[in-house]
Amino acid sequence: MNTPNKLTLARMIATPIFMAVMLIAFPYHYAVSLVLFIAASLTDAIDGHMARKYNMVTDFGKFMDPLADKMLTTSAYLGFMFIYGGTRFGWHIVVITFIVLFREFAVSSIRLVAVTAGGKVVAANMWGKCKTVSQMVGIVLALAVYAFNEIVAIPQSIFGVFDVIIIALFWLSAVLCIISGAIYIYGGRQYIANAK
Numbered sequence: 074m075n076t077p078n079k080l081t082l083a084r085m086i087a088t089p090i091f092m093a094v095m096l097i098a099f100p101y102h103y104a105v106s107l108v109l110f111i112a113a114s115l116t117d118a119i120d121g122h123m124a125r126k127y128n129m130v131t132d133f134g135k136f137m138d139p140l141a142d143k144m145l146t147t148s149a150y151l152g153f154m155f156i157y158g159g160t161r162f163g164w165h166i167v168v169i170t171f172i173v174l175f176r177e178f179a180v181s182s183i184r185l186v187a188v189t190a191g192g193k194v195v196a197a198n199m200w201g202k203c204k205t206v207s208q209m210v211g212i213v214l215a216l217a218v219y220a221f222n223e224i225v226a227i228p229q230s231i232f233g234v235f236d237v238i239i240i241a242l243f244w245l246s247a248v249l250c251i252i253s254g255a256i257y258i259y260g261g262r263q264y265i266a267n268a269k
């Protein structure tokens with residue numbers, strides 16, 4: 074197994090640890106979860122760059138790298154469902170998480186059908202990469218706000234403004250989920266049509 078694939082596996086292993094740290098209340102747990110999320114996200118940038126630069130692109134990497142991204146970002150959204158559960162933004166996170174999960178299941182299913190029907194691993198497209206970046210930026214900002222609030226209590230009025238910004242970024246990523254998912258489904262229509 075080459076180094077990019079090892080980094081992908083490391084991101085997958087880090088995901089449940091990140092989610093546990095995010096949800097288990099202990100001093101500065103948001104700060105620790107922020108560091109874990111950033112570290113895991115960096116492996117995404119590093120493994121892709123390394124695989125392309127040193128000609129280490131594999132079918133395993135094409136399939137597992139986007140899956141590892143989905144696991145990491147989805148775990149964060151599930152964590153925010155818990156955090157925002159009793160607030161006015163709770164339903165926003167539920168709907169956004171549903172959109173994300175629906176898109177990820179649909180795209181992953183098409184990728185499996187493509188492998189089965191045509192033996193082809195369909196790599197992530199530009200819109201999918203934009204979606205992932207927007208998700209990671211929104212999640213990092215949200216975790217940074219909560220981490221900063223652990224260290225220096227943010228006045229509630231200012232914290233409320235940050236919450237609005239965070240939810241707006243999450244909605245932006247949800248829109249990109251819909252766009253990238255629709256493009257992916259359209260691009261994989263031949264595999265769906267030829268599926269047995």
